[in-house]
Amino acid sequence: MNKKKVLLISYSQTGQLNDVLSSLSSPLLNNTNIEVTHHIIKPKKNYPFPWNFFDFMDCFPESVYLEPCEIENIEDNNDYDLIILAYQVWFLSPSIPITSFLKSSWAKQKFKNKPVITLIGCRNMWIMAQEKIKKMLLELDAKLIDNVVLIDKGNSLETFITTPRWMLTGKKNSIFGLSSAGIDENEIIKSQRFGKALVDALLNNKEKENKSLLYGLKAVEVNIKLIKSEQIGIKSFMIWGNLIRKIGKQGSFARKPVLIIYLLFLLSMIITVVPINMIIQSILRKINKKLAIKQKEFYELPSGSGNERMKEYQ
């Protein structure tokens, strides 16, 4: 039997997403019939971590408008049976290094007609980013067969404080009794179940069927309360991002005052409009339950939130 070739693509600032990918892919690496290659995306100009405040805010227009940065070339002529693309979310969009990779000529060659699994590690808002990834994969003629999502362990209120604190100071520890920042260690370890299911699928040529290989493993869970917030959030990012891009290039001084105004606007919205909107949305969801369920199911495709195979791959 020819060895199955699996390509892993990732970028991670803190190393968190690489840890998730290592855990998920460990069953593949331990199987002698499977060959795994991992390419890490390297931007030519590094995004420093922890972020300084202005650099953090300044990358939002380019993130939402999917503007690539320069990345190091990848030298690799292999043909792959399966691709796992691990990415994080920046401003409800794929991170700039991942967008840049998907827009590269190398990705154009390698992704054509290939089954692709996306793996997301983020705070908790990934739905709009995944919609953008779906479009980019379609443009590459790639086939999205699964999506696995791991989110930070705290609730929305906790991570509203702990995730930005982690990004801006590098500190993940718990403060004021809040959960520490980032994805739960146990969830990272448990993501091996996906790798185990992939080994079985690859050894039975299932990746050729262009169907989900990770269904029934709780790959993804859409929080219906966040759908509308993401839809409104991305619209606001597009409007303000467009304005800021007209004012100057990324890094230019002229952008700074507008970024501060936008941040103040965003915070005032979060304190006033967002809670009112959440109440209205929860009433609307109760009135139209079917629509809410339909939306949840749509955004959970192709893997779904079912758990029927959990015992098999624990």
Ligand SMILES: Cc1cc2nc3c(=O)[nH]c(=O)nc-3n(C[C@H](O)[C@H](O)[C@H](O)COP(=O)(O)O)c2cc1C
């Ligand atoms: C600039 C920036 C913007 C972010 N925006 C979001 C976001 O919109 N939604 C979200 O769930 N997480 C967001 N995050 C958190 C990241 O998705 C991710 O969890 C964090 O950066 C750690 O990833 P890494 O260390 O593996 O790169 C953002 C992080 C950064 C640095």
